[in-house]
Amino acid sequence: MWKWLHPYAKSEKSYALSGKLMPWFLVTAVITFVVGMVWGLAFAPADYQQGDSFRIIYIHVPAAMMAMAAYSTMAIAAFIALVWQIRLAEMTVAATAPIGAVYTFIALFTGAAWGKPMWGAWWVWDARLTSELILLFVYLGIIALYNAFSDKVLAGRAASILTLVGVINLPIIHFSVVWWNTLHQGATITKFDKPSMDTAMLYPLLIMIISFAAFLGFMSLYRFRNEILHRESHRPWVISLVQQSSTQINKRG
Amino acid sequence: MNPRRKKRLIITSSLIAGLSLAIGLTLFALQQNIDLFYTPSEIINGKNETGTKPEIGQRLRVGGMVVNGSVSRDPESLKVSFDLIDNKAGIVTVYFDGILPDLFREGQGIVAQGHLKSSNEIDAFEVLAKHDEEYMPPEVADALKGMDHLKTEQSK
Numbered sequence: 001m002w003k004w005l006h007p008y009a010k011s012e013k014s015y016a017l018s019g020k021l022m023p024w025f026l027v028t029a030v031i032t033f034v035v036g037m038v039w040g041l042a043f044a045p046a047d048y049q050q051g052d053s054f055r056i057i058y059i060h061v062p063a064a065m066m067a068m069a070a071y072s073t074m075a076i077a078a079f080i081a082l083v084w085q086i087r088l089a090e091m092t093v094a095a096t097a098p099i100g101a102v103y104t105f106i107a108l109f110t111g112a113a114w115g116k117p118m119w120g121a122w123w124v125w126d127a128r129l130t131s132e133l134i135l136l137f138v139y140l141g142i143i144a145l146y147n148a149f150s151d152k153v154l155a156g157r158a159a160s161i162l163t164l165v166g167v168i169n170l171p172i173i174h175f176s177v178v179w180w181n182t183l184h185q186g187a188t189i190t191k192f193d194k195p196s197m198d199t200a201m202l203y204p205l206l207i208m209i210i211s212f213a214a215f216l217g218f219m220s221l222y223r224f225r226n227e228i229l230h231r232e233s234h235r236p237w238v239i240s241l242v243q244q245s246s247t248q249i250n251k252r253g
Numbered sequence: 254m255n256p257r258r259k260k261r262l263i264i265t266s267s268l269i270a271g272l273s274l275a276i277g278l279t280l281f282a283l284q285q286n287i288d289l290f291y292t293p294s295e296i297i298n299g300k301n302e303t304g305t306k307p308e309i310g311q312r313l314r315v316g317g318m319v320v321n322g323s324v325s326r327d328p329e330s331l332k333v334s335f336d337l338i339d340n341k342a343g344i345v346t347v348y349f350d351g352i353l354p355d356l357f358r359e360g361q362g363i364v365a366q367g368h369l370k371s372s373n374e375i376d377a378f379e380v381l382a383k384h385d386e387e388y389m390p391p392e393v394a395d396a397l398k399g400m401d402h403l404k405t406e407q408s409k
Contacts, residue, residue, distance in 0.1 A: 048394030049356060049384060057388070083262045119381045120354035124364075126289040164269055168276045179280075181288040181316060183364055185386040198389040 009086050011228050012237045018221040025218035032211035040204035047201075056114045058205060062212035064107035065190070067135065068170055070100030070216055074142075075167040078160035090156030091231065093163055094146045095223035099216060101139035108132060119183055127176035128184035131169060138166035152231055290316035290364050294343025297373055309369050315345060316364040316383065324359055337363070349377040356382035 007013045040058035047054035074093045081089035111129070112122045123129065142159050149155035177186045189195040195202055232238050254262070280287070285300055291313055299306040307313050317337030324335040334348045347365045357363060357380065367377035389397075 045390030045392075047388050048391040050388075054388060079265060082265045083258060085261075118354070118356055118384060121379070121381050124289065124381065127287050161268075164265065165272060167269065168273050172276075172280070179287075180284075181290050181292070183289055183316075183381060183383055185384055188386040188388065196385075196387040198393055200390065201388050 009088060011088060011232050011235070014088055015225055015228050018225055022218055022221045022225075025214045025221065029211050029214035029218055032207050032214065036204050036207035036211050040201075040208060044201045044204050045198070050118055053114065053117050054201075056110050058208045060107060060110040060114060061189075061205060062209045063103045063110065064132070065209060066212045066216045067100055067103035067107050067132075068173060069213065070096050070103060070220070071135065071139075071163075071167070071170060073220070074100065074163050075170075078163035081156060081160045082164070087153075087156065087231070088228070090160055091227040092220070092224060093142070093159055094156065095227045096220045097139055097142045097146070097159075097163075099219045099223065101136060101143065103212070103216070104132065104136040104139060108136060121183075124183045126182040126184055127180040128173065128182050131173045131176050135166075135169055135173060138162075138169060142166070290314035292339040292341070292343065293317045293337050293345040293373075294339050294341040296345055296369070296375075297343045306372075307369055309371060311369050312367070313369060313375075314364055314366045315347065315375055316362065317343075317345070318362050319357070319359050320344065321359045337365070345373045345375060347375045347377050347380070349380050351378070351380070353380055354382040356384055 008017060036058065041055055044055070046052050074096050077089040077092040077096070080086055081093065108129075111132075115124070116122050142162050145162055146155045146159040149158065174187075174190070176182060177184055188197050189202070189205070197205070229238055229241075291300075291307060293315060296307055296313075296315060298304070315337060317339045320336040320338050324333065326333045330350070331352065332348070332350045333353065334346060336344050336346050338344050347367070348370070349365065349367075362383040362385065364381045364383055365375060365377040366379040366381075367375045370376050
């Protein structure tokens with residue numbers, strides 16, 4: 001059943017495939033970003049309570065969702081890396097972590113900027129905000145741990161274990177607004193009910209979510225390819241690839 | 254699956270399961286301390302399971318809906334007082350001296366932080382507005398007015 005996947009455990013194959021996919025992710029991200037931003041900021045109606053301030057949702061929600069999506073990706077990769085000991089999965093963990101950390105930071109920052117005018121406070125130690133802050137710290141911990149070892153085999157394994165430890169935070173973030181009294185309101189779209197948002201406001205938000213997801217895909221592939229080149233630099237295929245591109249540069253120059 | 258992989262699968266899965274259990278139990282034990290605020294009926298009747306009431310003079314947060322018609326402002330200063338209600342019909346009065354957030358209005362969910370003055374009065378030094386997860390244009394909100402679409406409950 002999984003036989004078709006086996007060739008991609010080889011770094012050369014994965015490097016080629018991600019190179020092919022990358023431009024599609026970038027094109028999708030750019031187009032949906034422009035459409036979503038213009039639609040969301042200029043054409044979507046203002047909210048009945050919050051007026052135009054609610055428009056920060058078009059950055060805040062996609063960033064927060066993708067911060068968690070990036071972590072889920074890393075957790076699955078870490079599990080595969082530990083059980084099947086596939087090095088490319090470890091590289092996926094290392095490649096995705098900084099992107100997830102930046103998304104988490106964006107979510108926290110836009111959340112604070114939104115909280116001040118609406119709630120009246122930049123920061124409140126409620127369960128949702130605190131668990132999101134912990135997610136940022138977990139990301140930073142994974143990045144630090146991976147870079148602390150000069151032996152990358154060991155580094156990959158340690159980072160994978162830490163990733164799996166931190167995965168417990170994901171359901172806590174999602175359900176924090178249900179389990180406890182929080183200042184942060186409940187879920188608008190990620191629930192089984194119909195989204196509690198007018199469709200004129202919802203469509204640009206969905207487009208922005210696609211945009212942030214595509215950009216996450218693009219950036220992780222980009223960093224994944226870098227990580228492969230870095231860790232496989234002694235392999236003949238990488239050496240010949242580097243020689244090829246350097247002769248091309250020499251010819252042009 | 255070869256035996257070594259199987260062993261690693263079991264170890265990894267039990268790591269996740271064990272950690273989830275540990276964190277789950279910790280959060281369960283801390284459940285009441287993680288709540289950001291008391292609801293008005295929790296101040297009057299105590300928290301659901303334990304029934305412990307907050308002591309007078311204790312610093313706490315209270316969250317509820319501002320009762321319609323209960324907001325009274327002092328014409329000379331910024332002093333304001335209003336009643337908070339929850340879905341279990343507990344009512345507490347909040348006294349506040351300061352600038353209220355933009356979203357503050359009657360029927361709005363708010364969270365106030367302050368000291369408990371008597372069993373149902375709070376001297377607040379901070380008032381935060383809580384908004385719900387519904388977003389809609391003003392025209393839609395007008396059309397829905399009177400249909401009571403806004404949830405009157407603030408907590409479970």
